[in-house]
Amino acid sequence: MEAHNEQAAWFTFEVVARDGRARAGRFLTPHGVLETPVFAPVGTQATVKAVTPAQLEEIGVTLVLANTYHLYLRPGHQVIAELGGLHRFMAWNGPILTDSGGFQVFSLAAMREIDDDGVTFRSHLDGSLHRLTPEKAIQIQEHLGADIIMALDECPPPYDRAYNEAALRRTHAWAERSLKAHTRKDQALFGIVQGGVFPDLREASARFIASLGFPGHAIGGLSVGETKAEMYAMLDVVTAVLPEDKPRYLMGVGTPEDIVEAVRRGVDMFDCVQPTRLARHGAAMLYFGGRLNLRRAEFTRDPRPIDASCDCYTCRHFSRAYLRHLITAKEMLAGTLISIHNIYTLVRLVRDMRQAILEGRLEAWLQVWYARREAQTASSGKGSSSSSR
Amino acid sequence: MEAHNEQAAWFTFEVVARDGRARAGRFLTPHGVLETPVFAPVGTQATVKAVTPAQLEEIGVTLVLANTYHLYLRPGHQVIAELGGLHRFMAWNGPILTDSGGFQVFSLAAMREIDDDGVTFRSHLDGSLHRLTPEKAIQIQEHLGADIIMALDECPPPYDRAYNEAALRRTHAWAERSLKAHTRKDQALFGIVQGGVFPDLREASARFIASLGFPGHAIGGLSVGETKAEMYAMLDVVTAVLPEDKPRYLMGVGTPEDIVEAVRRGVDMFDCVQPTRLARHGAAMLYFGGRLNLRRAEFTRDPRPIDASCDCYTCRHFSRAYLRHLITAKEMLAGTLISIHNIYTLVRLVRDMRQAILEGRLEAWLQVWYARREAQTASSGKGSSSSSR
Numbered sequence: 001m002e003a004h005n006e007q008a009a010w011f012t013f014e015v016v017a018r019d020g021r022a023r024a025g026r027f028l029t030p031h032g033v034l035e036t037p038v039f040a041p042v043g044t045q046a047t048v049k050a051v052t053p054a055q056l057e058e059i060g061v062t063l064v065l066a067n068t069y070h071l072y073l074r075p076g077h078q079v080i081a082e083l084g085g086l087h088r089f090m091a092w093n094g095p096i097l098t099d100s101g102g103f104q105v106f107s108l109a110a111m112r113e114i115d116d117d118g119v120t121f122r123s124h125l126d127g128s129l130h131r132l133t134p135e136k137a138i139q140i141q142e143h144l145g146a147d148i149i150m151a152l153d154e155c156p157p158p159y160d161r162a163y164n165e166a167a168l169r170r171t172h173a174w175a176e177r178s179l180k181a182h183t184r185k186d187q188a189l190f191g192i193v194q195g196g197v198f199p200d201l202r203e204a205s206a207r208f209i210a211s212l213g214f215p216g217h218a219i220g221g222l223s224v225g226e227t228k229a230e231m232y233a234m235l236d237v238v239t240a241v242l243p244e245d246k247p248r249y250l251m252g253v254g255t256p257e258d259i260v261e262a263v264r265r266g267v268d269m270f271d272c273v274q275p276t277r278l279a280r281h282g283a284a285m286l287y288f289g290g291r292l293n294l295r296r297a298e299f300t301r302d303p304r305p306i307d308a309s310c311d312c313y314t315c316r317h318f319s320r321a322y323l324r325h326l327i328t329a330k331e332m333l334a335g336t337l338i339s340i341h342n343i344y345t346l347v348r349l350v351r352d353m354r355q356a357i358l359e360g361r362l363e364a365w366l367q368v369w370y371a372r373r374e375a376q377t378a379s380s381g382k383g384s385s386s387s388s389r
Numbered sequence: 390m391e392a393h394n395e396q397a398a399w400f401t402f403e404v405v406a407r408d409g410r411a412r413a414g415r416f417l418t419p420h421g422v423l424e425t426p427v428f429a430p431v432g433t434q435a436t437v438k439a440v441t442p443a444q445l446e447e448i449g450v451t452l453v454l455a456n457t458y459h460l461y462l463r464p465g466h467q468v469i470a471e472l473g474g475l476h477r478f479m480a481w482n483g484p485i486l487t488d489s490g491g492f493q494v495f496s497l498a499a500m501r502e503i504d505d506d507g508v509t510f511r512s513h514l515d516g517s518l519h520r521l522t523p524e525k526a527i528q529i530q531e532h533l534g535a536d537i538i539m540a541l542d543e544c545p546p547p548y549d550r551a552y553n554e555a556a557l558r559r560t561h562a563w564a565e566r567s568l569k570a571h572t573r574k575d576q577a578l579f580g581i582v583q584g585g586v587f588p589d590l591r592e593a594s595a596r597f598i599a600s601l602g603f604p605g606h607a608i609g610g611l612s613v614g615e616t617k618a619e620m621y622a623m624l625d626v627v628t629a630v631l632p633e634d635k636p637r638y639l640m641g642v643g644t645p646e647d648i649v650e651a652v653r654r655g656v657d658m659f660d661c662v663q664p665t666r667l668a669r670h671g672a673a674m675l676y677f678g679g680r681l682n683l684r685r686a687e688f689t690r691d692p693r694p695i696d697a698s699c700d701c702y703t704c705r706h707f708s709r710a711y712l713r714h715l716i717t718a719k720e721m722l723a724g725t726l727i728s729i730h731n732i733y734t735l736v737r738l739v740r741d742m743r744q745a746i747l748e749g750r751l752e753a754w755l756q757v758w759y760a761r762r763e764a765q766t767a768s769s770g771k772g773s774s775s776s777s778r
Contacts (some may be wrong), residue, residue: 046714050721054702055441075689075714083692083710091706300464303472313443317480321472325435325464332439332721 011188011215013247019362021239021266024354027216027247029095029147030186031087032062036247036268037350039259040065040097041275041343045074046090049276050335051343053092058313059340060347065097065271066090068140068150069104073123073130077143085145096146097271099251100137100178100192102153103220114154116170134177142184150218151178153192158226164196172208179212190216190249197230199237206241217242218249219267223258232261239266256289256349260369263353264362270350275342280335282327285342287349288373290380292320294338299324312344313337400577400604402636408751410628410655413743416605416636418484418536419575420476421451425636425657426739428648429454429486430664430732434463435479438665439724440732442481447702448733449740452537454486454660455479457529458493462512462519466532474534486537486660488640489526489567489581492544492609503543505559523566531573537638539607540567542581547615553585561597568601579605579638586619588626595630606631607638608656612647621650628655645678645738649758652742653751659739664731669724671716674731676738677762679769681709683727688713701733702726 010030017024025036040063041048041056048056048064056064066086071077080089086096102119105112109121118133134152141149152174154167175191182189191214195201209217219238222231235250242248249269250262259270275285282295284306292299292306305315306323314323314337326334356365399419406413414425429452430437430445437445437453445453455475460466469478475485491508494501498510507522523541530538541563543556564580571578580603584590598606608627611620624639631637638658639651648659664674671684673695681688681695694704695712703712703726715723745754 045718045720046711047720047722050725052444052702052722052725053706070718074718075710079690079710082690083708089708089711089714091711301468301471313441317442319472319478321464321468322435322478322480325478329434329459329463331434331436332724333436333441335721336439336441336725 010186013216013245015244017358017360019357019360020264022264022353022357022362023244023266023268024357025247025268027268029188031093031095031147034062034095034269035354037259037263037354038063038269039343039346039350040269040271042067042271042273043090043092044273045070046080046086048343049280049339050332051276051339053090055313055336055340056092056343057094059344060351061094061343063095063097063269064090064092065099066144066146067104068098068101068137068144069108071098071144072101072140073125077140081143081145085143087145095148097148098141098144098146098150100150100152101132101140102137103155103252105132106155114170116173118152134174135181138178138181138189142182142187145184146187148188148190148216149182151175151189151191151214153194153220155194155221155224156196158196158221158224158230160196161198164194164198164201168194168201168205172205175209175212175214179214188215190214190218192218192220192251193238193242194221195234196221197226197234199233202234202237203241206238210242214246216247216249218251220251222250223253228258228261231258232265235262235265235267256285256287256346257373259346259349260353260366263350264366270346272346275346276335276339279338279342282323282334282338284323284338285345286376287345288369288376290376294320294323294334295327296324306338306341307345310341310344310348312341312348314341314344399575402605402634404633406747406749408746408749409653411653411742411746411751412633412655412657413746414636414657416657418577420482420484420536423451423484423636423658424743426648426652426743427452427658428732428735428739429658429660431456431660431662432479432481433662434459435469435475437732438669438728439721440665440728442479444702444725444729445481445732446483448729449736450483450732452484452486452658453479453481454488455533455535456493457487457490457526457533458497460487460533461490461529462514466529470532470534474532476534484537485535486638487530487533487535487539489539489541490521490529491526491541492641494521495544503559505562507541523563524570527567527570527578531571531576534573535576537577537579537605538571540564540578540580540603542583542609544583544610544613545585547585547610547613547619549585550587553583553587553590557583557590557594561594564598564601564603568603577604579603579607581607581609581640582627582631583610584623585610586615586623588622591623591626592630595627599631603635605636605638605658607640609640611639612642617647617650620647621654624651624654624656645674645676645735646762648735648738649742649755652739653755659735661735664735665724665728668727668731671712671723671727673712673727674734675765676734677758677765679765683709683712683723684716685713695727695730696734699730699734699737701730701737703730703733
């Protein structure tokens with residue numbers, strides 16, 4: 001625990017304003033201050049797909065996530081360490097967050113066998129055999145050198161009570177081992193709350209994880225198949241327990257609606273692959289939720305931008321007709337331009353919410369947001385937008 | 390011819406300095422002044438593949454080429470005209486050049502049959518039947534709205550004398566028809582010199598095309614299989630005939646060496662797909678010619694940029710190791726970052742030559758360039774670069 005206490009000098013989290021349960025904060029990292037709430041695009045293989053760091057900066061991105069599983073397998077954490085760490089490697093000088101690798105082992109690896117000590121898996125790239133333990137996950141992340149790193153956890157199916165109980169014991173034991181293994185003072189190690197859709201497990205998990213003294217807390221295992229009502233209920237339980245003076249990070253979320261509902265419940269950090277993944281499939285995200293499928297023929301001669309109220313690079317310069325042309329012609333620029341818009345949309349959303357919190361008008365902001373969301377949904381029946389779920 | 394004379398107000402070409410036969414010029418277009426010599430990257434489908442207009446601007450690109458054949462087939466010249474023309478469509482506010490479509494009909498179409506009136510072909514996209522004539526090529530290009538447009542020509546195999554003679558008659562007749570068909574005053578229509586590797590045909594073609602009073606002249610049918618010595622000999626013949634007060638455009642070239650040799654012979658404009666095509670295959674172009682195949686395992690831990698003397702965005706931020714990682718991981722960003730470097734390399738080359746011409750030191754510049762080229766080639770035997778041919 002000493003190491004952690006020394007870390008605290010770097011990773012001060014200051015709540016600068018509250019509005020209801022929502023907070024606007026400032027989280028100090030060695031690579032800059034994160035103003036929260038914050039949305040992080042995902043740079044799985046040390047690149048946010050199709051977007052340069054300069055473009056990320058222009059979008060207003062402040063935090064980027066990279067995946068430990070992928071970088072461990074290729075090019076290898078030691079190679080990245082040799083080259084000066086992840087920041088230099090991917091030329092992103094702002095804060096970086098790495099996950100523990102666990103989620104990808106469970107979802108991507110060719111084979112995985114979990115035990116109380118860790119998990120054995122085969123690479124999805126070449127079938128080679130590997131072993132990940134809490135200690136190893138920390139060691140890899142120390143080599144990568146992100147500002148914020150994650151404890152290894154297990155993310156079970158949300159509705160299986162027995163599985164969740166067993167997984168929670170493991171996740172908690174691994175959290176303690178992760179803290180012990182962590183040596184770098186310039187990294188904040190976050191513990192992860194699990195517990196499926198079970199309020200009592202979630203509450204117990206939040207209490208236990210909070211008791212360990214992490215400089216920040218993540219909420220895992222949500223947006224993995226449960227209903228929105230269940231997700232929000234779990235957020236209510238967990239945010240009521242987690243300490244106010246540490247940042248709260250909802251992993252793998254998400255859609256504008258989920259971000260809105262989580263911020264109002266006091267969540268500070270988000271990441272999601274959706275903006276870039278949808279972009280590569282020709283779908284533009286909308287500020288009030290829902291999407292435009294730009295592949296559709298109705299956009300062939302549409303001179304409008306994706307969103308007339310958006311001032312991202314893409315919306316300031318390009319028509320839906322041009323974007324549809326790029327998609328149809330299989331041009332890489334489609335992925336770049338739509339990714340820029342989609343990431344911007346979520347960055348803009350959390351920035352607008354932060355401003356509303358700072359000015360104590362979040363409730364009014366939410367009313368307007370939901371009213372315009374409904375208006376959009378109503379018009380999309382006969383128009384061009386489609387709901388996201 | 391009246392239409393052409395009125396055009397001349399827009400398309401003044403001023404030779405601001407000469408050094409030997411090389412020239413530094415300024416060519417006025419409705420979308421800005423082109424400082425020559427100039428290199429244009431190719432935006433086949435109204436996008437320079439994987440690079441945004443903002444990135445092109447940062448690279449220092451001033452002129453972009455787009456392909457009439459592709460845009461005619463998809464999304465259609467009328468769609469682009471409806472949307473305000475090519476500049477607005479692709480959000481490139483600088484000068485644009487379109488080719489006539491002929492070269493792509495001959496090289497890409499599923500079927501083509503040529504006669505004295507024009508060419509019938511089937512789309513490589515859907516097999517649909519189309520007819521391109523000199524008049525139609527002008528009409529399409531007037532709809533697209535580029536600043537510089539091209540007369541339809543025929544580009545025969547370079548060594549077939551009889552074919553070249555017949556094709557030349559056609560190309561010349563089509564040049565006259567193109568001039569007659571052209572109505573837009575805000576576009577410069579260039580005539581194209583052909584003639585294979587035959588000095589007498591090239592000279593006759595240059596004389597004929599020059600006599601028609603085009604505001605600029607293109608040299609076609611080179612870099613299509615002939616030797617470098619033959620290409621340079623043809624440039625000697627043609628540049629000796631073409632008027633000094635009009636820009637000269639060498640189509641589809643190319644490599645640093647070819648550009649260097651053409652500029653010293655008085656050529657002013659270039660375009661080539663190589664920078665972006667090579668980039669998508671993981672090859673970085675070098676300023677002194679040759680390439681780095683960044684896919685190679687030797688770059689896995691190489692912290693150096695592609696070229697330490699290059700100050701493009703890619704070389705200022707990214708290592709060979711990172712670029713190799715992106716290629717290996719099939720990340721789109723590889724194509725973007727290497728394209729930026731490759732285009733920059735040719736833009737830098739012509740800019741450096743222009744400066745040398747302005748300062749009357751082109752011969753010295755050439756000596757240094759060739760000396761460093763040789764040094765690079767010598768070291769590449771045991772090192773990391775490879776020759777381009």
